[in-house]
Amino acid sequence: MVAELVFYLFATITVIAALGVVSAKNQVHSVLFLVLTFFTTAALFVLLGAEFLAAILIMVYMGAVAILFLFVVMMLDVEFADLKKDAIQYLPIGITVGVVILIELIVIITQIHLDAGAVAAAVDVPNTLAIGRILYTKYLLPFEIASIILLVALIGAVVLTLRERNRPKRQHIPKQLARTREQAVELIKVESGEGAS
Secondary structure (H helix, E strand, O other), X not given: OHHHXXXXXXHHHHHHHHHHHHHOOOHHHHHHHHHHHHHHHHHHHHHOOOHHHHHHXXXXXXXXXXXXXXXXXXXXXXXXXXXXXXXXXXXXXXXXXXXXXXXXXXXXXXXXXXXXXXXXXXXXXXXXXXXXXXXXXXXXXXXXHHHHHHHHHHHHHHHHHXXXXXXXXXXXXHHHHOOOHHHHOOOOOOOOOOOOO
C-alpha cells in the first residue's frame, strides 16, 4: 500500500513537472522543471525494479543533457516571449502529435498486459543482463545505426560551429624567443612630482 502511494505521488509530480516544462514562461525554469521530471522518472524506475535505467537516467540525462540545456539557454540571448507569442498557430499540429503518442502508449500498455507471461518468466534475469542481451542481439543493428547517426550529428555540429576567422592571432614562439631586452623593455625617466604618462 505504501509503495503504491509513493508511486502515485512520484507520478503526479512527474506529470506536473512535465507540464511545467512546456508552460513556464522563463526558459531557465523550463530546464529546471525538466531536471525534476528526470529525477522523479528515475524514482519511478527504482520503484518498478529497474535500477539500471534509473541510474542511467540520472547520470546521462540529469547529469549531462539537462545541465547542457541549462548552460545553452543561459548563454543564448533569445527572446522566447516572441517565439511563444505565435505558438497558437501550431496548436492543431501539437494536438495531432499528442493524440498519436497517446494511441501508441495505449497500444504499448495493452501489449504489456498481453505479454505478462513472458515478463513473469524473465523476472529471474537481472535488469542489466536483460537489457544487454536484448540490445546486443535483437536490436544490434538499430543500436549501431543510432550510434553512427549520433557520431555524424556530433561531427556536423562541430563543423557548423567552426568558423574561419580572417585574421586570427597566433603565437609565434621563435619570434618571441628572438626578442632582445632592448626590443622588449623601454626605460622612461620620470621626474620627481610627475606621473608616468
